[in-house]
Amino acid sequence: MRSLSIYHFSTIIPLVAILALYSSDLMRIQWFVIFIGLYSFVFRPFLDYKRLLSLGLIDVKDWKRFVGLGLVRFKFYSELMFDKKADNQSGTSNGV
Amino acid sequence: MIDDPSRSLTFGLGLEGELISAFATKTKIQGDGTVSNEVFNLNGVLELRYSVSSDGIRDIEYIRSSGINSAYGVESWWRRFDHCVGELNGPTPSNTANVFLGIILNSATLGLYTPVTLVACAGVASLSKD
Numbered sequence: 744m745r746s747l748s749i750y751h752f753s754t755i756i757p758l759v760a761i762l763a764l765y766s767s768d769l770m771r772i773q774w775f776v777i778f779i780g781l782y783s784f785v786f787r788p789f790l791d792y793k794r795l796l797s798l799g800l801i802d803v804k805d806w807k808r809f810v811g812l813g814l815v816r817f818k819f820y821s822e823l824m825f826d827k828k829a830d831n832q833s834g835t836s837n838g839v
Numbered sequence: 840m841i842d843d844p845s846r847s848l849t850f851g852l853g854l855e856g857e858l859i860s861a862f863a864t865k866t867k868i869q870g871d872g873t874v875s876n877e878v879f880n881l882n883g884v885l886e887l888r889y890s891v892s893s894d895g896i897r898d899i900e901y902i903r904s905s906g907i908n909s910a911y912g913v914e915s916w917w918r919r920f921d922h923c924v925g926e927l928n929g930p931t932p933s934n935t936a937n938v939f940l941g942i943i944l945n946s947a948t949l950g951l952y953t954p955v956t957l958v959a960c961a962g963v964a965s966l967s968k969d
Contacts, residue, residue: 755955758948762959766923767967772930783947791949812946824949 744794747826754790757782788813795819862886916964923960928953 744750761778764770770778788809795801800819801808808815816823845867851860863879872893878886889899929937944952 754948755951755958758951758955759959759962762927762956763963766926766960766963775930779944783944787947787949812943814946816949820949 744790745797750790750794750823754787757786784811788816791816791819791823794823798822919967920960920964923963924956927956927960 765775792806792809800822846865848863850858853859861881865877867875873890875890877888880886885902887901891897928941931937
């Protein structure tokens with residue numbers, strides 16, 4: 744998950760698939776809610792956690808910070824979305 | 840149009856009662872018994888003309904091209920795209936709920952939800968037909 748392109752591919756394709764299936768009437772609203780909820784609150788935070796972990800910006804024990812919306816991800820927005828290096832890469836959970 | 844008995848306005852409803860199509864027709868009976876009918880869209884543009892003669896011969900003429908490169912093709916593509924975007928960014932009848940949903944989904948996806956809906960809807964509009 745260190746590769747930015749793989750990260751974006753992994754995050755965008757499932758979301759596009761869910762949205763396309765729903766808007767094409769191939770997925771019912773109930774399934775749409777379930778899948779979009781799983782994507783938003785489980786799948787996406789998990790991928791962000793794995794990427795930040797592979798970049799050495801967080802520790803394994805920081806997974807609790809990614810439960811739910813995982814607002815801690817916004818602290819590492821640039822690193823997640825644009826591969827920008829963090830100012831303080833100590834390999835620990837500094838600032839998390 | 841109301842005073843002209845040769846014209847009518849027709850609505851097509853979906854399974855849940857939603858309006859899915861509407862068009863106007865104009866019907867004429869020729870002297871030889873041929874019945875001709877012209878179908879217009881709501882902008883008054885002629886889209887289809889067909890006639891049934893007294894000996895049973897039917898003639899159908901499509902006036903507007905449905906190709907994607909035609910003005911009608913672009914118009915119908917945009918209508919599907921716009922409908923899809925509205926559906927994905929406003930899934931509930933409540934505007935307030937839709938705003939909160941948008942905030943939550945954009946937060947969860949780090950701001951990608953709205954842009955991705957545009958990409959997904961572009962694909963859906965291109966692959967689907969009216």
